[in-house]
Amino acid sequence: MPLEFKTSDPLTVGVELELMVLNTCDHDPPAARRTCSRAWGRRGCPAR
Amino acid sequence: MKPEITESMIEVNSTVHTRFDRLRDELVRTRDGIVDAAGKLNLAVAGGGSHPFHKWSERRIFATERFLQVSALYGYLAKQFTVFGQHIHIGVGTGDDAIYLTHRMARYIPHFIALSASSPFYQGEDTSFETSRLHAVSAFPFAGHLPEVGSWGSSTATSTRWPATASSRA
Numbered sequence: 001m002p003l004e005f006k007t008s009d010p011l012t013v014g015v016e017l018e019l020m021v022l023n024t025c026d027h028d029p030p031a032a033r034r035t036c037s038r039a040w041g042r043r044g045c046p047a048r
Numbered sequence: 049m050k051p052e053i054t055e056s057m058i059e060v061n062s063t064v065h066t067r068f069d070r071l072r073d074e075l076v077r078t079r080d081g082i083v084d085a086a087g088k089l090n091l092a093v094a095g096g097g098s099h100p101f102h103k104w105s106e107r108r109i110f111a112t113e114r115f116l117q118v119s120a121l122y123g124y125l126a127k128q129f130t131v132f133g134q135h136i137h138i139g140v141g142t143g144d145d146a147i148y149l150t151h152r153m154a155r156y157i158p159h160f161i162a163l164s165a166s167s168p169f170y171q172g173e174d175t176s177f178e179t180s181r182l183h184a185v186s187a188f189p190f191a192g193h194l195p196e197v198g199s200w201g202s203s204t205a206t207s208t209r210w211p212a213t214a215s216s217r218a
Contacts, residue, residue: 008064008139013071016135017060018052019082020099025090035101039169 049082053115054107054130058082058093064139096132097167097181104128104171125188131167131181143200150194157193 052059060078065071086093107127109119119126140146165178185191197203
């Protein structure tokens with residue numbers, strides 16, 4: 001969640017990453033692939 | 049590394065740097081460590097703006113005092129906030145410099161959104177947006193542009209009025 005203020009020296013940089021955690025134990029790759037394929041199929045490939 | 053509001057998220061913070069190459073080296077080391085540790089737990093870690101087909105109602109709030117408070121206040125919005133991104137914190141000399149730079153950078157917000165767009169799908173559906181994540185974030189009262197304040201002093205004066213509202217307790 002955002003909105004925290006902290007002091008820091010000038011000209012410094014820090015990075016905060018929010019990452020997704022996926023349970024691979026009961027993950028169903030074929031089902032996930034089908035879901036993604038359906039979604040991408042409706043959208044089409046992005047233009048390059 | 050620390051938890052985020054739902055158990056499907058983690059947050060990774062770098063230390064404070066003055067050089068990009070050292071920041072990058074730290075992030076690479078951190079990423080490799082997380083991927084290795086997660087693999088031993090049958091977990092995978094990924095970036096991206098949103099999970100393409102998860103169900104928000106199945107998310108579980110990570111039980112810290114703050115997250116439970118946020119969840120109690122915002123209800124279903126807290127679970128819908130299972131979205132992912134990157135924050136870059138820049139240190140500047142004074143609070144007034146921070147306000148000035150925030151206003152100056154505001155004109156580039158559309159550019160940043162375009163460059164980071166990576167959430168076209170939500171709950172398995174094509175949203176027709178390139179970044180549906182934005183709409184999960186914009187539901188919160190602190191989201192959006194900085195109010196029209198000209199100095200750090202006026203900014204904090206504005207923020208002191210927030211406690212009068214329920215949303216600011218989060």
